[in-house]
Amino acid sequence: MNFLSYLISGVSLGSVYALIALGYTMVYGIAKMLNFAHGDIIMIGGFVVFTAISSAATSPVIAIICGIIVCTLLGVVIEKVAYKPLRNASPLAVLITAIGVSYLLQNVALLIFGSASKNFPNLFKNVPDWHVAEGLTVSGVTIVTICVTVVIMVGLTLFIHYTKPGTAMQAVSEDRGAAQLMGVNVNTTISLTFAIGSALAAVASVLLCSAYPLLNPYTGAMPGIKAFVAAVFGGIGSIPGAMIGGILLGVIENLSKAYISSQLSDAIVFAVLIIILSLKPTGILGKKIREKV
């Protein structure tokens, strides 16, 4: 029974990772860049929702919508200001810029909100816990997290496959030049990708902070990096890969916390990344790209 409850909370944590990893993997697939600032957009989302609830006393639904809007705008603005001018620059330059943006967001949050951790309210405390059996209870947050993630994933898959912007995204990720020749507006598509990724990050921030209620400027960094690990695990650029990778990573992290060592769980998660990358650099579902001269 203990094992099952660890497994379920692992799936719940993994769902959050999967949502964040979707943002990474979509941006990577389409803009071919690693958006290091993604984790910090989560943190900003958390602070927006927190401020909306605690100071303006709005209802949680409006607060969450505020969070999503702010994060979406932020994602698009970051793309326009920092990444778009570097579309043709070397990957190293883009990566360093992304690290700079991540640092900027953290330090702006540090100046505005201070370094002390805020206690994020549980927005889903009205959702009853589910007593499955003797000694096995699934908390309301866990249920909401898993349900929301499933809904978003199904929606996103449908969007990518059956709508025009979705197909445009696929086309750009396949071959940017050819897509442009076929009349796809690459800039709009990349902006749309950042918008969707950042909106998912806002949702992830609410779920993450409800489950782990400490909110400070560094809240987003670790989940962000771990979600990247998840995206690589599943094969970066692949949307189903991000989902599988996220959930597997959450389960691995929770089980290693429970059975190996709670202090070393981060090290174990990163060790998983390194092992995967050395054995199968393209991840579980990633495609192997042949290099042309």
Added chain:
Amino acid sequence: MKNLNNMKKTTKQDMITYAIVLVMFLFCVVYTTTGLASNLFRGLLVPICVNVILAVSLNLTVGILGELSLGHAGFMCVGAFVGSVFSMAVQEAIPSVWIRFPLAFIVGGLAAAVIGLLVGIPVLRLRGDYLAIVTLAFGEIIKNIVNNLYLATDINGVHFAVGVEAYNNTVFDAATKKVYINGAMGITQTPNDSNYFVGFVLIFITLIVILNLVRSRTGRAIMAIRDNRIAAESVGINITKHKLIAFVISAFFAGVAGVLYGHNLSSLVATKFDYNYSIMILVFVVLGGIGSMRGSIIAAVILTALPELLRGLSDYRMLMYAIILIVMMLVNNNETMHMYVQKWFGGLNIKKWLGSAESKKKAKEGVS
């Protein structure tokens, strides 16, 4: 004078770099011996030396090899801890600091180099973003493990534990117990052997090794890999070997810097060597000009000294670092912005003075 004119252009450039460091050193000697220096200034000297060595060694990976490493602080951490434990262990056996301290540098540096080799073998098969994230992961793993590491000796030998539970279960002979590494508390009795004199000697050694490496056949091979991996491979350059050489040497000097850092203050904790420290070293490299050792030195000195001298701005220091990173990248890699900057600040031509021709050329060609 005739000799100077016959000198190769690169040698002349390197001589200028050495001269700059020498001038800094002489300035420090004069300033401290005449008693003009404040305590703040004295306290800054060793951290400046540490950061200069770190920046130069990271520049070997980022500028010459062309791969982004985000785990430089991890190698530094290994060097700091191994060097400090070594110094504590042999303090009685080798009382002379003149023998013990150089040995500590070699031991700490080698330990970091070994870790660099272990990290490098699987990692250097990867490229670009993957490599960056894996070096980040390694840095975090090293920090995480060292933070949970317990090392103590008693009459029965060496006791070694990972995690506080394992440590508490270890039975010690209380009379002879000597704790070296105490988990999250780190090391508390490192001998304070570091001073700026040692620091400058190390900077010179680092510069001699790295600059000569860069100008050697091996160095040219490494730069060829950076500029075009496939072309380099096709003319018979062993990619893995040369990448490993650069990576391991870079790790070695990060370890040496760690030893210097570890012997500066008597307490040493692993959490200091986090992701932020790695980024800070990267900022030195980027601001100084990627690929320019002289630029790295100057940037490291300025960015280490400035925040301490302008304490009032300390809240905004990290914010400034972030903006510096973004603006430098945008200006160097975007034609339009580059043009604007040239128009406004064209007369200054700072970049030429810093001698970062390599990085400029690289940015122009958009090497991928």
